[in-house]
Amino acid sequence: xxxxxxxxxxxxxxxxxxxxxxxxxxxxxxxxxxxxxxxxxxxxxxxxxxxxxxxxxxxxxxxxxxxxxxxxxxxxxxxxxxxxxxxxxxxxxxxxxxxxxxxxxxxxxxxxxxxxxxxxxxxxxxxxxxxxxxxxxxxxxxxxxxxxxxxxxxxxxxxxxxxxxxxxxxxxxxxxxxxxxxxxxxxxxxxxxxxxxxxxxxxxxxxxxxxxxxxxxxxxxxxxxxxxxxxxxxxxxxxxxxxxxxxxxxxxxxxxxxxxxxxxxxxxxxxxxxxxxxxxxxxxxxxxxxxxxxxxxxxxxxxxxxxxxxxxxxxxxxxxxxxxxxxxxxxxxxxxxxxxxxxxxxxxxxxxxxxxxxxxxxxxxxxxxxxxxxxxxxxxxxxxxxxxxxxxxxxxxxxxxxxxxxxxxxxxxxxxxxxx
Numbered sequence: 001x002x003x004x005x006x007x008x009x010x011x012x013x014x015x016x017x018x019x020x021x022x023x024x025x026x027x028x029x030x031x032x033x034x035x036x037x038x039x040x041x042x043x044x045x046x047x048x049x050x051x052x053x054x055x056x057x058x059x060x061x062x063x064x065x066x067x068x069x070x071x072x073x074x075x076x077x078x079x080x081x082x083x084x085x086x087x088x089x090x091x092x093x094x095x096x097x098x099x100x101x102x103x104x105x106x107x108x109x110x111x112x113x114x115x116x117x118x119x120x121x122x123x124x125x126x127x128x129x130x131x132x133x134x135x136x137x138x139x140x141x142x143x144x145x146x147x148x149x150x151x152x153x154x155x156x157x158x159x160x161x162x163x164x165x166x167x168x169x170x171x172x173x174x175x176x177x178x179x180x181x182x183x184x185x186x187x188x189x190x191x192x193x194x195x196x197x198x199x200x201x202x203x204x205x206x207x208x209x210x211x212x213x214x215x216x217x218x219x220x221x222x223x224x225x226x227x228x229x230x231x232x233x234x235x236x237x238x239x240x241x242x243x244x245x246x247x248x249x250x251x252x253x254x255x256x257x258x259x260x261x262x263x264x265x266x267x268x269x270x271x272x273x274x275x276x277x278x279x280x281x282x283x284x285x286x287x288x289x290x291x292x293x294x295x296x297x298x299x300x301x302x303x304x305x306x307x308x309x310x311x312x313x314x315x316x317x318x319x320x321x322x323x324x325x326x327x328x329x330x331x332x333x334x335x336x337x338x339x340x341x342x343x344x345x346x347x348x349x350x351x352x353x354x355x356x357x358x359x360x361x362x363x364x365x366x367x368x369x370x371x372x373x374x375x376x377x378x379x380x381x382x383x384x385x386x387x388x389x390x391x392x393x394x395x396x397x398x399x400x401x402x403x404x405x406x407x408x409x410x411x412x413x414x415x416x417x418x419x420x
Contacts, residue, residue, distance in 0.1 A: 048077040048323035061223035069206040097134035104137035110360040123194035129154035132165035191280040207329040211261040230319040262304035272339040281403025290331030305330035345400030349415035354392025360410030
């Protein structure tokens with residue numbers, strides 16, 4: 001998870017509308033059972049809160065997208081820029097690569113035909129390397145498949161996370177394989193061929209929150225109340241946000257009702273272009289949680305999809321403990337499909353994660369050479385990755401290709417692009 005293109009609109013509008021008490025009551029309640037941070041964590045959050053207050057006082061209320069950008073990525077203070085553990089049991093959430101090595105091994109096998117067809121100069125680019133678990137397991141499996149890429153690039157702007165990834169790769173892989181890994185802080189500038197992969201990245205792009213008031217589009221901001229506390233307010237949307245919301249209404253065939261609140265990523269086409277433009281031939285695969293547009297903007301989903309995570313607990317207050325809380329919004333996969341095709345790629349397919357992994361040979365990795373304990377662990381991992389009530393349907397996979405590459409037959413086998 002990371003924002004490669006951080007947008008800050010910095011626009012200030014008059015006539016702010018503060019949410020009423022009734023509207024606040026309509027939001028999911030803050031989880032009052034959240035564990036308290038320790039003294040160092042409190043100090044860290046206070047430092048980021050001071051930075052946020054200073055910017056609001058200097059420039060006026062802050063668009064929510066800017067709030068999310070700073071809370072996640074402010075240098076040395078943002079959630080992903082600071083040193084606390086994020087992934088796995090000791091962090092705030094568990095991603096598919098943290099469950100074990102099956103996810104990465106299955107995807108490595110799915111990537112292998114594309115890498116083999118592209119030849120010895122093919123690379124893999126992972127956007128947002130997390131703890132390094134995916135890189136380690138994928139490189140190990142690619143070696144087994146005799147299709148190691150020339151380079152396994154990890155695009156990771158966070159110096160802290162990059163250092164942890166380097167240490168893990170060096171500790172867990174043979175030197176000859178580990179030497180293929182390299183870290184970059186921005187997308188490649190020169191043309192390359194291979195596979196671009198991003199797991200749970202788009203959900204962490206700073207999102208715009210919007211609502212409707214008497215038919216007019218408003219954008220959610222963060223301001224300071226009389227006591228200097230953070231407060232969410234609505235201000236008239238600028239042209240970019242207003243047009244993005246009107247585009248949604250046209251695509252859905254209906255106007256949003258007054259009071260409806262949700263998220264939109266006007267910058268998504270630019271972001272997809274930025275991270276993928278230099279890929280001359282190969283495949284791009286995004287895996288994330290989300291919905292097709294018609295399901296994303298259901299009338300019943302009237303407060304959007306924003307979720308906050310803190311130590312494996314979800315809550316609904318993005319103003320709570322800035323810098324210590326992960327902020328995410330579900331992905332509009334229709335918008336992601338539009339962005340990929342708009343960037344000049346051929347559409348490959350769209351399917352739930354569970355079906356994609358099973359069609360890509362996931363069960364072949366639970367073989368007869370395992371001990372009983374290992375088999376039980378593998379079966380539990382398969383269930384987490386594939387069952388509809390877990391990651392199997394909540395997570396979706398979508399892929400694009402360029403350069404005549406025949407990619408990811410497992411995804412095409414269960415293609416549900418008609419839902420987009």
